[in-house]
Amino acid sequence: MAWILSATAIFLLGVYKSRNGVLMQPRLRNIFISCILLLALAWNVRAHLPNSNIDNLIDLSFHFFGASLLVALFGFWSAITLLFIVALVGVFGISGDLVETSRHYLLVSVIPALIACGVMKAVQRLLPKHLFILILGNGYLAAFVSTFATGLLIYGLQQYFQMTSFGTSDPLGWFLGLLVLSFMEGSLSGMLLAILLVYRPQWVSTYQEERYMNA
Known part of the structure; x- marks a missing residue:
């Protein structure tokens, strides 16, 4: 029950915080729907790494999470609001388990979105304002x-609380698999962000043309 209450509270807070943001822009409505459907599909089309737990959606499997990309596109609060709907479609729609849906939303949506938001703010504050830096950083x-x-946090929780359903208990296997998963996530996010900045820069809320093109 704690998982469900926490996930619901964060979602409602996201709705409140983003009430005047990009989620209220009718011109982006089709983009939101597309993001939800594509991510829900991506969460369920996976190639499992060795020693991963194929019976649980929180495991080291070769697939695209997309939390960081949504933050780069729409901002943190809008991203976690959309990710809640993605979890309902992609997890609850498949398993019918609200606890599993809430746990997935909190651990592999909200937490990475929060970390990605922090990285993006650090990049914006510390690095030069160039388009290449924006693509590389965000x-x-x-x-x-x-x-x-x-991934490190999930493994730490697994060890501390003996949550064996989170995946493998092999530290080296977890670390190597996590490196592969992280490189894949970063490469796909960077590639997709670059494509959108070229063809649809108006969809990227972290992009300000006057700042990056005149630098």
Whole structure:
């Protein structure tokens, strides 16, 4: 029950915080629907790594999470609001388990989104304002760091609370698999962000043309 209450509270807070943001823009409505459906599909189309737990959605499997990319596109609060709907469609729609849905939402959506948001703010504050830096920082680096840090946190929780359903108990296997997963997440996020910045820059809320094109 704690998982469900926590997930619901964060979702409602996200709705409140983003009430005047990009989620209220009718021109982006089709984009939101597309993101929800594509991510829900991506969460369930996976190639499992060795020693992973195929019976649980929280495991080291070769697939795309997308939390960092949504933060880069729409901002943190809008991203976690959309990710809640993704979890309902992609997890609850398959398993019918609200606890599993809430746990997935909190551990592999909210936490990486929060870490990615922190990385993006650090990139914006510390690094030069160039388009390449934006793609590298908000696309690749934010996705890699958020995925890797979240994986370490999940493994730590598994060890501390003896949550064996989270995946493998092999530290080396977990670490190597996490590196592969993080590189894949970073590469896909960076590539997709670069494509969107070229063809649909108006969809990327972290992009300000006057700041990055005149630098």
